[in-house]
Amino acid sequence: MREDLERRAAAFAALSDPARLRIVDLLTVSDLAPKEIGAELDMPSNLVSFHLGVLEERGIITRRASEGDGRRNYVRLRSEAFRTLEADPIPVAGRVLFVCTANSARSQLAAGVWAQESDIPCASAGTHPGPAVNPRAVSAARRWSIPLVGEMVPRAFAEVRRAGDFVVTVCDRAHELLHGADQAHWSIPDPVRADSDSAFDDVVREIRERVADMLPRLTPA
Known part of the structure; x- marks a missing residue:
């Protein structure tokens, strides 16, 4: 190395x-x-x-x-x-697990975009899951033709995480709460605060860019 x-x-x-x-x-x-x-x-x-x-x-x-x-x-x-100037690929034994606070917007959208682009399975979770997926996130997924993954019910990180998962936090609070339990962190702003379609569209664009950057770095173990 x-x-x-x-x-x-x-x-x-x-x-x-x-x-x-x-x-x-x-x-x-x-x-x-x-x-x-x-x-x-x-x-x-x-x-x-x-x-x-x-x-x-x-x-x-x-x-x-x-x-x-x-x-x-x-x-x-x-x-x-x-x-050979590129960094070595990172082997992923399990899934790519996207985590935000409520598991109602960013992590749901990130998992959907990842599922479109990669054969490595994925899931999403929240550190403090909310009651439902945000309607604006559902609308954004529809506008961008993103298939939301799973049952579309927010779930807790502790329940969802499995051994071998590559954890990607997509909000700052989740990253700071996990204290190093994540393998990667994307500092993506919370679109729920703005509560507008344009804010959610901006987040989708950023997630798509982040996923494109991450794809060549991860490989199935």
């Missing part, structure tokens, strides 16, 4: 230089000779050579001799270098 973090940190450090980042941008489209890179960046050959050396040392580029003019070499971007 430590070695992987150090390798990723070194690669990110190499890309923190604007000139090297621009070289990488160019190489996403085409293999280039160092002279061509220098022309694109209006950069002297010794500086191009320095930047390419850093990128090569960090495993971001490779070079290959030209089959035409043997005095030339072409620089190629190693696409796998960027895949």
Whole structure:
């Protein structure tokens, strides 16, 4: 783990230089000779050579001799270098369990969006479940074609949680009450306070963005 973090940190450090980042941008489209890179960046050959050396040392580029003019070499971007910059996936043995305070809005919507996008099963719960799912949450789910998960009855976190669940709190109060019992926290504002369709729509948009960001990080155990 430590070695992987150090390798990723070194690669990110190499890309923190604007000139090297621009070289990488160019190489996403085409293999280039160092002279061509220098022309694109209006950069002297010794500086191009320095930047390419850093990128090569960090495993971001490779070079290959030209089959035409043997005095030339072409620089190629190693696409796998960027895949290995990503953090390792997190194995989930159970479900993704979304938790808010009342289990009447945010956690219900989050579970619905997750169910649309992932094969990892999900559920929702509340630290202090309310009497019913908020009608505006139901309307928002209908507007966004989100299938609400389960019986649509707010349930308590202590009753719903199972061993192996990956717990995601979607409200600040729930996160603070669980004292580290959650694996992830999304600080999403409570739309019930605003009590408007637009507030619920804003929450759905944020949840969809959050789910899209989380999807590649989780994998079934």
